[in-house]
Amino acid sequence: MTDDEDRLARVALTWLAEPGTRSVHRLVGQWGAGDALDLLLDGGAPDEQLRAAVAARLGAGNPRAVAAEALSRADRLGARLVVPRDDEWPRQVGDLHRLVLPVADRKVDRETAPPLCFWVRGGWPLAEALDRSVAVVGARAATGYGVHVATEIGYGLADRQWTVVSGGAFGIDSAAHRGALSAGGVTVAVLACGVDRPYPMGNTALFDRIADTGLLVSEWLPGSEPLRPRFLIRNRVIAAGTRGSVLVEASARSGATQTMRRALAIERQAMVVPGPVTSAMSVGAHELLREYPKARLVTGIAHVLEEVGRIGADLAEPARGPHRPTDLLDDEAALIRESLPRRGTIGVDALAARAGVDVRTALRKLSLLEELALVVRRPDGYALAQPPARRAGGA
Amino acid sequence: MTDDEDRLARVALTWLAEPGTRSVHRLVGQWGAGDALDLLLDGGAPDEQLRAAVAARLGAGNPRAVAAEALSRADRLGARLVVPRDDEWPRQVGDLHRLVLPVADRKVDRETAPPLCFWVRGGWPLAEALDRSVAVVGARAATGYGVHVATEIGYGLADRQWTVVSGGAFGIDSAAHRGALSAGGVTVAVLACGVDRPYPMGNTALFDRIADTGLLVSEWLPGSEPLRPRFLIRNRVIAAGTRGSVLVEASARSGATQTMRRALAIERQAMVVPGPVTSAMSVGAHELLREYPKARLVTGIAHVLEEVGRIGADLAEPARGPHRPTDLLDDEAALIRESLPRRGTIGVDALAARAGVDVRTALRKLSLLEELALVVRRPDGYALAQPPARRAGGA
Structure with a gap:
């Protein structure tokens, strides 16, 4: 043949x-x-x-x-067909061979074989674009919060030379693409219809921008319609084509959570951004985190990079509050400081008794506190230093 | 003796x-x-x-x-001392024997032995009040979101005959107590100072209401001051005295996350409410969820009851979207429905070809769709039924 x-x-x-x-x-x-x-x-x-x-x-x-x-x-519209024997075939989609969903009542949950071919619009070789890629998926009816977070993550990924992959929907999909585009990065829209047939129509300009600098990808023939089951069929490609998927906002019945279940089933990183528990648009995200111990809670780009980054690189710093001079105090020094009166002075003997330490220890810790400008020595004893004024003209 | x-x-x-x-x-x-x-x-x-x-x-x-x-x-102020030989001694605090924190650089993280005695103000026997109890802890500088969630959880617990336990601080502590009080339930404030010495002063009226229908509890002698290390010493009692602790909002450096670490260390349920990743007041909550696989994400009272409830009771329904007629459709019926044109009618042969099913199947599924009022039969073929009008006077 x-x-x-x-x-x-x-x-x-x-x-x-x-x-x-x-x-x-x-x-x-x-x-x-x-x-x-x-x-x-x-x-x-x-x-x-x-x-x-x-x-x-x-x-x-x-x-x-x-x-x-x-x-x-x-050919006429500048799209090409990519098949497994092509150099640009993204081999990771072959992992779909072993995709078995724990619950597969529906046909779309059982028929999850790898693609036979891809239609591609855009200049990048498909495999190269998807090599270092992360999916960002979520609700169409996203809130301002979700759009903000998806845009930030799309921007952050592109800014660190990761490709963003998503669908073509309004809401989270569009926000992720826009974030990546504004960082001048590569973004890939995987469609559930022909690559010549922008759906939704309102995203036509966005699709054209994506095709200019990134890729539009589909398994369906040009001219194909976006029938509803196709979105779920498509989602397996988003899950398998990337190193991991980030979910930003999903209602209880959301296609995006299906993408996450597929990512989990083939052991891709499944990352979930939490949100206010009062928001219906975060219900699906929280349910995923509750249901799948392997789904990882992420709060932003640093955590995402930590999950998908190569081992030893891209590790996020654990969140810490601002450093304060009092962070430097040991237990006894902290106790001494706490035992000083709010106003006025106190003698060292009374202070030691109050703090429950001996006088020598009290004196040693007091000199540390003086060095840190937390305590001042006065003729009649020790006093708390006044905190620096918060604003000009303050106390 | x-x-x-x-x-x-x-x-x-x-x-x-x-x-x-x-x-x-x-x-x-x-x-x-x-x-x-x-x-x-x-x-x-x-x-x-x-x-x-x-x-x-x-x-x-x-x-x-x-x-x-x-x-x-x-005696003069109507408080009493409770010691281990008393009937009302809450024996579960003895679990503090085995509290070992993974990181214990500070004295307060090492000196976590069980209490020697409790000072108590209020009518309830201490052990009885704490038997079915859940701690609700969190930030002093809570946001409106956190206050809302803590109030709801406090109310929901009290409404189901669970005792709410917290500290006496502004923010989450106060919201949890107020929620419980408004449900007419029992609420317990565990203080880091004397039970006669309300701290903060601004909560004096709240403390009086708690003492009327619930309990004020402290390990420290009447008159004792709320020195800073005492809050962390106190937190081990909140963790050990309850079946589990719920964290609602915590900044990166928060005493409330320390309560959660104590709860985890003695294998009490540790429940964490997520929040917007854009809020500094949710950073500590999200870090706990990331750090401790045993910390459980909860989004409201139903999840909390599921965690602390007796086995087989109080189980929360998984979140689901509203039921729709289309939920009843099998794959082929759904495909048939999706293949109908948005406007106008289509003959059964053309429809079968479009959907990729044989004509007999198409007819069978079309009659199901008719029954569900999703499809109407017209003289010239089949058409999608119009969805019911959203509001009176609508299409």
Whole structure:
């Protein structure tokens, strides 16, 4: 089989059956795309459901002719087809072989085989763009809080030469892309429809900017419509194509949490940004953190880099409050300081008794406190130093 | 030794050395409180530091006389002393025996022995009040968000006959108490100063209300000042006296996170409410969740009850979105519905081809969709049903 025949057959197969269909992927692995296609066209699908689906699709056209038309259409609009034998094929999506979801009642949760091919718009080689990449996913109906956080994370990733990957939706997806674009970084939108068919329409300008400096990617033929099940089928690619996924805001029933479940199932880093418990848009995020011990709570770009960064690099500092002179005090010095009266002075004997330390210790700690300007010595004893005035003209 | 002598000696010992001092607690366990006191008074403290502390304190008065004065003062103000041989002694604080913190650089992190006695103001027997109790702790400088959440949790606990336990600070502590009070429940303030000495002063009215229907509790003698190290010493009692602790808002350097570390160290439930990552008041909460896999993210009273409730009772429903008719659809029915045009009608053959199913299946699923009022049959084919109008007068 020639290279061209393989490409044509892969396109025809994704038109005959939705991407991710396990039985189709198995046939391609066994016989090659061309023979697998012929087998299906001869009514030789291994299961009833696939046989029926193929028969129904055949009523709408000849698969090889549809594929050829799609390839020439892609050519006209500057898109290309990427298949596994190409150098730019992102091999990590092969991990979808072993994606098994704990609960798989729905077809989209079972049919999670690796893609047969990708349609790509944009200048970057696909594998290179996805090599150091992180997905940022979340709610369409994001709040101002979610949009802010997603933009910051998108910016921060791009700023550190990580590629941002997301869908094409309003809300978190768009915010992540915009953040990456504003840092001059690479961002990749993985679509659930043709790469020539921006959905939602309101994001047309954003898609054009992404295609200019990053990539638009889809498994579906140009012209394909964004049918609802396709978003969940697409999500497995976002999970598998990246080093990890960050969830920023999700309601209780959210496709974005499905992306996270897929990331967890193939042992990619699953990172979740918490939010106010009073917000419906954080319910899905909190449920994920409660349900999956492996899902990691992250509060910003530093934590994200720590999770996906190479070992030993990109480690976030644990959060600390500002350093204060009192941080330097040992227990006894702190106790001495606490035992000083708020106002006025106190003699060293009375102070030692109050603090429960001996006089020698009290004197030693008092000189430390003096050095740190926390205590002042006066003719009649020791007193607390006044804290520095907060503002000019203050006490 | 008589009961009265034991009580007097325990008070004298807490005046001589701060509560929680392990060597003192060991001596009491070995010799009884009276003999342990005599040993210390004779200069027989087992370590240099304790010997020096005792010697320094002796300059301020005779311990047995101080203790007798404290007991009669308590009597006058309607407070009582509770010791381990009393029926109302909360035995769970004995778990502090085994409290070992992973990082214990500071004295307050090492000296975490069980209390020798409690001063109590209020009508409830202490053990009974603390039997079904949950601590709610957090920042003094709480935000409106934190105050709201703490009030709700305090209310919800009290409403389900759980006792709320907290400190006496502004912010989260006060909000939790107020929530419990407004539900007519029992709330307990564990103080780091004398029970006759409200701190902060601004909470005087709140303390009086708590003493009326709940309890004010302290390890320190009436009249004792709230020195800073005492708050951390006190926190071990909040952690050990309750079934679990809920943290609502904490900055990076917060005493409340120390309470949580103590709760974790003695295997009490440690529950943490997340918040906006943009808020400095949630930094400590998020760090705890990141650092301790056993710390449990909770978003409200239902989760809290699930953690502390008896097995099989009080289990929270997982968060779910509202039920929709489309939830009832199987994959094929959903696909059929998605394949219908937004406007106008479509014939069954064209629809089957579009959806990739055979015509018989399409017809079967279409009748299901009709039953659910999601699809309507028209003379010229099938059409999507219009969604119900959102508001009166709508489309």
